[in-house]
Amino acid sequence: MHSFCLGGHFQLPQMLVGRILSTCRRSVVSSGIKPCFNALRHCSVTHNKAGMGERQSPVDLTGAVKSDLPPLKITFKNGPDRDNLRAINSGNTLHIDCVGQIIGKLSGGPVGDSDYTLQQFHFHWGDNAGHGSEHTIEGKMSSAELHFVFKNEKYDTVGEAVNEGDGLAVAGVMIKESDNAPDNVLPELFDVVPKLKTKEDKSALSDSLDLASALPANKAYFTYLGSLTTPQYNECVTWIVYKDEVEVSSKHMTQLRKMKNTQGADILNNWREVQDIAGREIKLLSE
Numbered sequence: 260m261h262s263f264c265l266g267g268h269f270q271l272p273q274m275l276v277g278r279i280l281s282t283c284r285r286s287v288v289s290s291g292i293k294p295c296f297n298a299l300r301h302c303s304v305t306h307n308k309a310g311m312g313e314r315q316s317p318v319d320l321t322g323a324v325k326s327d328l329p330p331l332k333i334t335f336k337n338g339p340d341r342d343n344l345r346a347i348n349s350g351n352t353l354h355i356d357c358v359g360q361i362i363g364k365l366s367g368g369p370v371g372d373s374d375y376t377l378q379q380f381h382f383h384w385g386d387n388a389g390h391g392s393e394h395t396i397e398g399k400m401s402s403a404e405l406h407f408v409f410k411n412e413k414y415d416t417v418g419e420a421v422n423e424g425d426g427l428a429v430a431g432v433m434i435k436e437s438d439n440a441p442d443n444v445l446p447e448l449f450d451v452v453p454k455l456k457t458k459e460d461k462s463a464l465s466d467s468l469d470l471a472s473a474l475p476a477n478k479a480y481f482t483y484l485g486s487l488t489t490p491q492y493n494e495c496v497t498w499i500v501y502k503d504e505v506e507v508s509s510k511h512m513t514q515l516r517k518m519k520n521t522q523g524a525d526i527l528n529n530w531r532e533v534q535d536i537a538g539r540e541i542k543l544l545s546e
């Protein structure tokens with residue numbers, strides 16, 4: 260199973276970079292990027308109008324309609340290859356490939372009877388606590404945002420799924436930086452971040468890592484149809500963004516900001532600006 264570069268670690272031909280910079284001015288796009296075969300092989304023709312579609316992400320989650328849907332079910336358990344789970348500095352983010360190592364499942368809620376399987380998770384953050392999330396809630400940014408990326412099981416590969424409107428589901432968790440947070444969100448992961456200083460650095464993760472610990476206690480969430488937030492911005496994502504933030508300590512957030520990209524600069528502000536909602540409905544589920 261190939262990993263997929265949703266976390267932002269793309270290398271684009273120079274001719275494409277200008278186009279992308281026009282829609283994403285974040286420094287992350289212009290630096291520290293490497294080949295993403297999926298995006299280029301499958302999407303360069305049909306998705307060259309990067310960011311020009313009708314269901315782009317992220318968005319400001321405002322004006323949501325209270326809705327009823329079947330219960331959303333997200334579960335995680337260790338997989339047969341769990342010993343090989345690694346946290347990686349991708350050059351653009353903190354990235355963890357999960358296939359075979361953690362069996363994550365998503366069904367119900369906005370995806371109904373479809374079954375989705377966890378592929379990877381990664382983070383977006385800012386250069387200070389005041390911003391860093393991709394989605395905003397009623398105009399408010401959070402300090403960071405965690406994305407769990409799931410693939411619809413009806414597609415064999417992520418490369419196939421990113422060309423389908425129902426290809427991926429991403430569960431987003433808003434992170435609030437707090438001086439006094441108790442360090443109970445993925446502590447095994449944050450403990451190894453100082454070992455991930457430069458691109459391609461990786462570190463094994465303790466098998467006590469509990470991904471469910473990163474979800475807020477209150478499972479109310481927003482959902483809408485959107486896109487990847489990194490090139491080629493494929494409109495393939497059913498977004499699920501939890502309404503409540505989880506708190507991560509300033510100590511842990513500071514460690515993220517010390518990770519370096521290919522040029523040796525700090526990885527900062529690896530988030531995309533909010534996009535036009537373009538008439539889409541945002542649902543709010545109280546769970």
Ligand SMILES: [Zn+2]
Nearest residue numbers: 265266406488
């Ligand atoms: Zn993301």
